[in-house]
């Protein structure tokens with residue numbers, strides 16, 4: 528998946544104080560319709576690229592860290608507030624970067640809808656991406672390998 532994306536992947540926050548570089552393609556790209564991601568991004572749906580933590584570098588650093596839910600850590604540019612990264616205890620070794628930060632966003636096609644059960648009723652995205660009623664952690668933890676299992680809606 529996303530094999531065609533040009534490397535390195537680069538990006539920056541709104542004000543440019545923080546830049547990031549990823550040396551490998553993301554393991555997955557997913558929409559997240561959950562309420563938390565809506566608040567974090569201010570958008571009706573968020574889209575994240577899931578990278579191997581070791582493949583991503585933030586410069587000069589990852590900004591300000593906020594943890595409002597146990598097991599979830601999110602960082603934001605200390606100057607402009609752009610969301611930079613999310614980490615989930617149940618998805619160890621991965622860092623989730625908003626696709627909107629990335630210069631190669633047009634090449635990073637989401638394959639997953641997470642928390643489709645929380646999707647805003649007026650938001651309609653017509654695609655064939657796999658839909659999970661709740662967390663797609665089982666799929667994300669696969670690191671992009673196809674398992675052939677249908678969306679089950681299990682958390």
Ligand SMILES: [Zn+2]
Nearest residue numbers: 540542604607
């Ligand atoms: Zn900034």
Ligand SMILES: [Zn+2]
Nearest residue numbers: 559560561564
């Ligand atoms: Zn979410």
